[in-house]
Amino acid sequence: MTAAATKIRLTQFAAGGGCACKVPPGELERVLAGLTPAPSGDLLVGADNGDDAAVVRVSDGRAIVLTTDFFTPVVDDPYDWGRIAAANALSDVYAMGGEPLVAVNLLAWPRDRIPFELAAEVLRGGADVAAEAGCHLAGGHSIDDPEPKYGLAVTGTADPGRLLRNDAGVAGVPLTLTKPLGLGVLNNRHKATGEVFPDAVATMTTLNRDASRAALAAGAVCATDVTGFGLLGHLYKLARASGVSAVVEAAAVPYLDAARASYADGFVPGGSRRNLDWVRPHVSSSVSDDELMLLADAQTSGGLLVAGEVPGHPVIGHLVPRGDATLVVR
Known part of the structure; x- marks a missing residue:
């Protein structure tokens, strides 16, 4: 690269950043209302529950998983941005219990x-x-x-009898989170100051492949990945689709180093605030608004949220029978 090119900060060319620039979840649902027919026949997973990818059965033992994801620069380094965006797009296939087969670039x-x-x-x-x-x-x-925007359209394969779906949760199972939170506030700080957080880059570029395989091996049938709608937003969608409520033990949720300090310094993405506004009517909480905001932080290429235990990853709560509140945070 030329010397001039290496001095360019890609994040300064984007209004938003990463998955934090998603259309707000409530607004998106209003637009899609009535436009997404329920799955039928060989369409096993469609858009009705906002799951991570579409799934179509092509034979008794094989299904096709299809997804796409792209976003504006979340870091200044172009190579790292490409890695993050690709890992994030592939994550949707892993979140369904599938394996990616082929992808094409979107630039x-x-x-x-x-x-x-x-x-x-x-x-x-x-x-x-x-x-x-x-x-x-x-x-x-x-x-x-x-x-600038970059991402992938991905096609994968899965066993139609061993999918991870967001509508298959049942009361009584634990909730496991496979990556720490805090990516939204750290990316927001990076965009504002240029500070680089290697642990955040490492987290975002880590594939959810091993976590997905471990979840399937443990017998899990319900999962989603935690991206632009934050932990609370994606958990709300999972609990709502499954007809249950969820309890989150806030003290058990892991965070990246410097995430809390960055939040305290005011580096909060607008997407995180919109996430909390959307889920707040469905939350019963005994923790502070600051803690809720961190739990709603808009993640980019976050981990899997699995209804079930996944060895080596923390349990952060559990699913319970449907109650007055869909989410209980304590």
Whole structure:
């Protein structure tokens, strides 16, 4: 890369950042109301419960898992952004209990504002993560756009009898979280100050492959990944779809180093605030609003939230019969 290219901060070209720039969940649901018919026949998972990917049965022992995910720069380093975006897109397949098979790139680039050689670094990062996942990466689509965006459209495979769905939770099972929280506030701080948080980058570029396989091996049938709607938002969707309530033990939830300090310093993404506004009417809480905000923090390439125990990962709560509140935080 040229010296000028290495000085460019990609996050300064984006209004939002990572999964925090998702359309607010309540607004999205209002727009989609009545437009998403329930799955039927071989369409095993559609859009009715807001699950992580679509699943179509193609034979008795095989289903196709299809998803796409892309977003604006969440870090300044183009290679790391590519890795993060690819890991995040692949996560939707793992969250369904599948294995990614093939993906294509989705790239939007402001050619007159950012050297195209940086786009090559983004694509290289995506290719390296796809290779780590054993997923073919074959071409894609690019457009000239005022704001940079990158991600993947991914096709995977799964056993239709061993899916991880967000509507399969039952009362009495524990809730396991496979990555720490705090990515939203740390990415927000990085965008504002340029400070780099290696543990956050390592977390976002870690595939959810091993966690997904471990969840299936432990007999889990219900899971989702924790991304732009935060832990509380994704847990609310899971509990609502499953017809249960969920109890979260706030003290058991792990956080990345510097996450709490960054929150205290005011680095809170707008997406996190919208997440909490959306779930608050469905929450009964005995913790502070600051704690709730951290639990609603908009994650990028976060971990899996599994209804069941996953060895090596913390249990942060459990599912209970449906009560007055869908989420109980204590």
